[in-house]
Amino acid sequence: MxxxxxxxxxxxxxxxxxxxxxxxxxxxxxxxxxxxDGGDIDLSYGNTQLPPKDILFPHTxxxxxxxxxxxxxxxxEAEAKSRIxxxxxxxxxxxxxxxxxxxxxxxxxxxxxxxxxxxxxxxxMGCTNPCRTCFCDSMGLTPGDAPAADILLVESDDSFEVKAxxxxxxxxxxxxxxxxxxxxxxxxxxxxxxKTKMSDDLPEKLSGxxxxxxxDEVGRACIGCATCTYVCPTCYCFDISLDNHxxxxxxxxxxxxxxxxxxxxxxxxxxPRPTKKERVRNRYMHKLSYFNERYGSALCVGCGRCVxxxxxxxxxxxxxxxxxxVRL
Amino acid sequence: xIDHSCSCEDNPLIPKICVVSDVIEETPDTKTFxxxxxxxxxxFLPKPGQLxxxxxxxxxxxxxxxxxxxxxxxxxxxxKVGVLTEALHSISPGQKIGVRGPYGNGFPIEGxxxxxxxxxxxxxxxxxxxxxxRHSLENRKNYGHIxxxxxxxxPEDLVxxxxxxxxxxxxxxxxxxxxxxxADAVWDGNVGFVPAYLEELxxxxxxxxxxxxxxxxxxxxxxxxxxxxxFDKKDVITTLEMRMxxxxxxxxxxxxxxxxxxxxxxxxxxxxLDDLPDEK
Ligand code: SF4
Ligand code: SF4
Ligand code: FES
Numbered sequence: 001m002x003x004x005x006x007x008x009x010x011x012x013x014x015x016x017x018x019x020x021x022x023x024x025x026x027x028x029x030x031x032x033x034x035x036x037d038g039g040d041i042d043l044s045y046g047n048t049q050l051p052p053k054d055i056l057f058p059h060t061x062x063x064x065x066x067x068x069x070x071x072x073x074x075x076x077e078a079e080a081k082s083r084i085x086x087x088x089x090x091x092x093x094x095x096x097x098x099x100x101x102x103x104x105x106x107x108x109x110x111x112x113x114x115x116x117x118x119x120x121x122x123x124x125m126g127c128t129n130p131c132r133t134c135f136c137d138s139m140g141l142t143p144g145d146a147p148a149a150d151i152l153l154v155e156s157d158d159s160f161e162v163k164a165x166x167x168x169x170x171x172x173x174x175x176x177x178x179x180x181x182x183x184x185x186x187x188x189x190x191x192x193x194x195k196t197k198m199s200d201d202l203p204e205k206l207s208g209x210x211x212x213x214x215x216d217e218v219g220r221a222c223i224g225c226a227t228c229t230y231v232c233p234t235c236y237c238f239d240i241s242l243d244n245h246x247x248x249x250x251x252x253x254x255x256x257x258x259x260x261x262x263x264x265x266x267x268x269x270x271x272p273r274p275t276k277k278e279r280v281r282n283r284y285m286h287k288l289s290y291f292n293e294r295y296g297s298a299l300c301v302g303c304g305r306c307v308x309x310x311x312x313x314x315x316x317x318x319x320x321x322x323x324x325x326v327r328l
Numbered sequence: 329x330i331d332h333s334c335s336c337e338d339n340p341l342i343p344k345i346c347v348v349s350d351v352i353e354e355t356p357d358t359k360t361f362x363x364x365x366x367x368x369x370x371x372f373l374p375k376p377g378q379l380x381x382x383x384x385x386x387x388x389x390x391x392x393x394x395x396x397x398x399x400x401x402x403x404x405x406x407x408k409v410g411v412l413t414e415a416l417h418s419i420s421p422g423q424k425i426g427v428r429g430p431y432g433n434g435f436p437i438e439g440x441x442x443x444x445x446x447x448x449x450x451x452x453x454x455x456x457x458x459x460x461x462r463h464s465l466e467n468r469k470n471y472g473h474i475x476x477x478x479x480x481x482x483p484e485d486l487v488x489x490x491x492x493x494x495x496x497x498x499x500x501x502x503x504x505x506x507x508x509x510x511a512d513a514v515w516d517g518n519v520g521f522v523p524a525y526l527e528e529l530x531x532x533x534x535x536x537x538x539x540x541x542x543x544x545x546x547x548x549x550x551x552x553x554x555x556x557x558x559f560d561k562k563d564v565i566t567t568l569e570m571r572m573x574x575x576x577x578x579x580x581x582x583x584x585x586x587x588x589x590x591x592x593x594x595x596x597x598x599x600x601l602d603d604l605p606d607e608k
Contacts, residue, residue, distance in 0.1 A: 063341055063342065064342050066385045066386070066426075068385040068386050068424075074342065074343070074345060074426070102578060103578060106577050106591065107576070107577065107591060108340050108576035108577060108578065108591075109340075110340075110341070110576070110578050111338060111339040111340070111341070112339075112341070207585075210605040210606070211606075236578075236580060237579060237580035237581065238573070238574070238578075238579045238580070239573060239579070240341075240389070240573045240574065240579070241388075242386065242388065244385075244386045247386070249385070249386055253341075253579075256579070256580075256581075258580065263571075263581070264570065264571050264581070265571065266569065266570070266571045267390065267409045267410035267412075267413070267571075268409050268410075270544075272570065272584075272607050272608055273607065278607065282583075282607075285585075285605075286580075286583070289586075290583065290585055290586035291586070293585075293586040294586045
């Protein structure tokens with residue numbers, strides 16, 4: 001089915017009564033996903049500067065509140081709005097798949113995440129014009145495809161092909177009704193701007209390189225600012241903390257970063273990752289080896305944000321290439 | 329009254345409100361806290377070696393090993409090391425705390441059946457061991473000869489003295505070996521570090537499993553000694569400590585390589601540890 005670009009706003013309006021719509025937009029000087037105000041739709045964003053992970057995993061999230069003056073009372077927030085994320089790119093959609101594995105699998109379900117996930121649908125947009133630092137095709141993705149999305153939009157000059165990929169996606173597409181016409185869109189194959197020497201055996205190779213001198217080099221360059229983990233669509237580490245005034249308070253969780261020195265420091269003072277070397281090693285290992293071992297895929301989706309934003313110019317694609325060159 | 333109508337029973341990150349029903353002073357810096365639900369029940373059913381996330385509302389939460397359990401309670405022996413443990417040490421019976429768990433893999437109790445057991449503990453490391461020692465004594469016929477080797481800095485730093493000098497020594501086919509780094513005027517037992525005493529006692533590896541808990545440096549030296557004595561690394565079990573936040577393998581905090589200590593640990597054999605990167 002096809003949807004003319006000029007009808008897009010109308011199509012979104014048809015579903016905006018039943019869903020909150022989140023679209024790429026500009027807010028406080030950075031591009032990110034934000035609530036649609038019903039205005040014009042700008043499709044020129046490649047991937048937004050801030051990833052969409054906060055939609056399912058907010059930067060700061062209240063878990064429960066308590067009162068402890070005379071007695072303890074714990075109340076939990078209930079939250080379940082139906083939302084549609086429109087215009088998410090294939091890399092970020094793959095990142096959501098990674099988050100799903102972390103928060104929904106392996107023995108425990110994270111209720112805060114799962115409640116939002118159940119009520120969130122994704123309309124993805126295949127990439128036709130890759131950003132300058134993305135390399136998703138090296139990481140096993142196809143820039144034009146987002147298999148986990150409920151609907152995939154394939155863009156041409158004047159229209160989108162609307163591919164419903166799940167039952168919920170079909171129901172949404174039905175809401176577009178008469179705006180849809182028969183037809184397909186022809187697109188040429190897109191290829192990413194950056195190339196890396198990523199390979200299927202690199203995760204395994206890396207796991208044998210824990211003591212390799214390569215970590216001294218990358219550790220020296222890093223300044224420990226944690227920008228890379230903040231902008232990464234798959235970084236999911238969090239801290240649990242509380243905020244109380246007198247006898248009342250809330251317990252909340254917020255994004256944390258393995259790049260901070262305090263991250264693993266224990267109450268007695270011992271820190272198993274005392275220097276930047278161990279911390280950078282942990283991040284790269286997690287992205288390119290540990291996650292593969294635990295969940296069967298890389299935790300880097302090739303979005304290129306960390307490459308673009310690192311103030312010390314650490315570049316995960318260069319790192320991958322170096323590892324590929326190493327002879328063990 | 330507790331007004332408590334939420335889905336936290338299914339939400340593993342929300343603590344259950346419990347009561348500290350008793351506080352026992354073990355040493356100048358260690359106390360055992362007996363924990364029950366507000367209606368006097370056991371908060372959950374832990375396996376020996378599992379962990380509990382304990383919180384004081386308004387102060388914070390941290391992970392502790394469960395030292396013992398009874399019909400209607402769990403016990404946790406906690407050493408004063410930071411802000412939360414300071415706060416815990418100042419509470420009196422009757423105070424409400426938050427508890428979630430049980431977490432972690434626990435000791436492989438079935439795998440130990442039929443073997444002689446050697447427990448090696450140092451300092452507060454006897455806390456996690458105690459859950460397993462109690463289990464093996466309660467199911468005495470499932471296990472062979474039991475040796476318990478335990479050491480602390482000084483006689484007053486020995487935890488669970490009633491067990492060490494009374495309860496456990498009375499058990500059939502059970503020997504308790506106690507040592508201190510530094511004696512006081514009345515101490516007439518062994519003086520010396522745990523690894524040295526372990527070498528001196530020269531245990532035979534045949535049909536024996538060893539469970540070692542204590543400060544990392546003690547674990548390291550004991551493991552080396554045990555390997556020298558001929559123990560197979562698969563027969564030596566220990567526990568790891570990492571900083572933890574969620575306890576359920578989500579927050580990313582406690583990983584060593586691809587393993588999460590809160591979920592895949594804290595119990596590992598030495599041969600499993602050999603497969604993990606050296607980042608402990
Ligand atoms: S953005 Fe760069 S400098 Fe900052 S923590 Fe990440 S790797 Fe280090
Ligand atoms: S590691 Fe860098 S390139 Fe990979 S997903 Fe994260 S931000 Fe994107
Ligand atoms: S404590 Fe959160 S992953 Fe282990």
